Amino acid sequence: MNSSLWFVGSAMRAAYARRGLRSPFMGDAVPHVLIVGAGDTGLSLATMLSSAGLRVSTLNRSGRSIDAATALVGDLADSASLMGSPSADVVVFTTAPPSRDDEGYRTAYLDGPQRLLDALPTEPARAVLTSTTGVYGADDGRWVTATTPPDPSRSTAAIVVEGEAALARRIPTTVVRSAGIYGPGRRRLIDQVLTGVVGVTPGMPARWTNRVHRDDLAAALALCVVHPSPPPVAIAVDDEPAPRDDVLAWIAEQVRVDLGPDPSPIVAPTGKRCRNSELKDLGWELSYPTFREGYTSVLATL
Numbered sequence: 001m002n003s004s005l006w007f008v009g010s011a012m013r014a015a016y017a018r019r020g021l022r023s024p025f026m027g028d029a030v031p032h033v034l035i036v037g038a039g040d041t042g043l044s045l046a047t048m049l050s051s052a053g054l055r056v057s058t059l060n061r062s063g064r065s066i067d068a069a070t071a072l073v074g075d076l077a078d079s080a081s082l083m084g085s086p087s088a089d090v091v092v093f094t095t096a097p098p099s100r101d102d103e104g105y106r107t108a109y110l111d112g113p114q115r116l117l118d119a120l121p122t123e124p125a126r127a128v129l130t131s132t133t134g135v136y137g138a139d140d141g142r143w144v145t146a147t148t149p150p151d152p153s154r155s156t157a158a159i160v161v162e163g164e165a166a167l168a169r170r171i172p173t174t175v176v177r178s179a180g181i182y183g184p185g186r187r188r189l190i191d192q193v194l195t196g197v198v199g200v201t202p203g204m205p206a207r208w209t210n211r212v213h214r215d216d217l218a219a220a221l222a223l224c225v226v227h228p229s230p231p232p233v234a235i236a237v238d239d240e241p242a243p244r245d246d247v248l249a250w251i252a253e254q255v256r257v258d259l260g261p262d263p264s265p266i267v268a269p270t271g272k273r274c275r276n277s278e279l280k281d282l283g284w285e286l287s288y289p290t291f292r293e294g295y296t297s298v299l300a301t302l
Contacts (some may be wrong), residue, residue: 021091076112109163208271
């Protein structure tokens, strides 16, 4: 079991009782977690939680799941398809927008979660919502934390913030704002280096980037499911925000490619630097603490 997954079963319920907190895992029944969305992160989470002894169901449009979970078919855009969904102790939303426009984001983050809660026989004790660090909007290299007020610069990010608040008003919710996800099958930067469409210009101001490996994100979500007192907001990001040029140069060195100059130079720092303090305080242990460990594992599969 991942070392971040603790307080499972009777020990988990006892931990809640000691703190005088309402546990979503009441009685002797095995806790039931409903994971909405079954992309790589959702399925990795399902594997972790089922391995930890929890009962897991997955809900998505295709019925994609793992052998150890109950596969459910439903569409957050279609209320009728959600009727008959089972009660759950905790619901975890790992849904990607079905389209990149405002309507797609409303389905994934605002209207869709509300439709599901309306369809469930009873409301879960709490929810975990996978969100995005894009809600912060900072683009000058500043540090942001989970307590930094959102400042969305795009309409889609504003919808995400609205969805976070709507879910938290309805049931206790932990919002996990994820940085860019990478891992198995996610090789965009590697392909850009191999094809030469990116470059590096020494001495140029930093384009700050943040990322988290898929398996570390799944472990963060699992920790928020089983922990007796997860925070209302946490940032899932590795330990080292990195200038984009540093990441590109490192990948180029590993694949033995010489990069040319940056085709789109900048004159001032961009991006933001995110901290993961809240998850670390819960006991989150990163398997891939920087991009180096993570991309080493991805490159090993090529």
